[in-house]
Amino acid sequence: MDAISSMRCKDLAQGPVVLFHHGMPGSAVPMGAVLDSMTERGFRVITYSRAGYGASSHAVGRTVADTAADCAFLLTHLGVTRYLVVGWSAGGPHALASAAVVPGSVEGVLLVASFAPFGAEGLDYIDGMGAQNVAQFGAVGHGEPAMRELVGQMASAVRGHTSADVATEMASLLPSVDLAVLTAEYGADNAANMDHGLSRGDEGWIADLAALTSPWGFDLDAVTAPIELWHGTVDRMVPVAHGRWLADHLPTAEAHLEPEQGHLSLVIGSLGEKLEALRGRPSPTAQQPPASP
Structure with a gap:
């Protein structure tokens, strides 16, 4: 698995470990504008590329839960037994899967x-999305060839391009607060991250789209760790209705629906603070009453 450990905290032996699940497309390449607020607070952040992205081998038919199992193996290999998980965008379902697959290891989820x-009941999945995502998820119902053709077009539009080019291509997905982020420091980070993810082809993106729109391989009820759920109300990539639906169906979630925040502006420079709030939450075992004698 293509993985990078970002350990810029003062005490490497003591800092809490965080597994970061990237978006779609994405990769293990660290993005300072996203990760620095965590490492500056002493968190040790591990990033990776899902199967098919970057240097990670393609895994035919992988599910969201399959990726969580891969990550559990990675963390065991690194000697990490307890950790937090962060999932942004398409990384969100994978973070939930980590908590479901290895509940004894995951201490909390930042979603x-x-x-x-x-296909969640009561949710219009694409309502409020920008045109690119409407087309992307609309292609799912037309079979794999249609998905491959559309993803190929979208990948060609961002691979090897400047942040300004990407901003133009993604215009329908970007409220003004996100456009400002993409044309600042984060833009170069994002371009490098996507370029690495797509350096050997589009298989990771295609597999992500298939995994997101198929059964995830676990039940949400299996997630018992504390969850801090954040969503911007003007998000056009993943509309806030998704956050509201998850908040209603995840019993341990503390929801924060942020007015006038988008998909990017919600994240830049703030994940460390959000993680600190998660660490302050009591564990499920701490909330249980003591056993009777």
């Missing part, structure tokens, strides 16, 4: 602008 399950 930021996450997708809800495809």
Whole structure:
């Protein structure tokens, strides 16, 4: 697995470990504008590329839960037994899966602008999305060839391009607060991250789209760790209705629906503070009454 450990905290032996699940497309390449607020607070952040992205081998038919199992193996290999998980955008379902697959290891979940399950009852999945995402998720119902053709077009539009080019291509997905972020420091970070993810082809993106729109491989009820759920109300990539649906269906979630925040502006420079709030939450075992003698 293509993985990078970002350990810029003062005491490497003591800082809490955080597994960061990237978006779609994405990769293990660290993005300072996203990760620095965590490492500056002493968190040790591990990033990775999902199967098919970057140097990670393609895994045919992978599910969201399959990726969580891969990550559990990675953390065991690194000697980490207890950790927090952060999932942004398409990384959100994978963060939830980590908590469901290895509940004894995941101490908390920071869920930021996450997708809800495809076809979830009571949710209009694409309502409020920009044109690119409407087209992307609309292609799912037309079979794999249609998905491959559309993803190929979208990948060509961002691979090897400047942040200004990407901003133009993604215009329908960007409220003004997100456009300002993409044309600042984060833009170069994002371009490098996507370029690495797509350096060997589009398989990771195609597999992500298939995994998000298929059964995830676990039940939301299996997630018992504390969850801090954040979503911007003007998000056009993953509309806030997804956050509201998840908040209603995740019993341990503390929801924060932020007015006038988008998909990008919600994240830049703030994940460290959000993680501190998560660490302050009591664990499920701490909330249980003592056993009777």
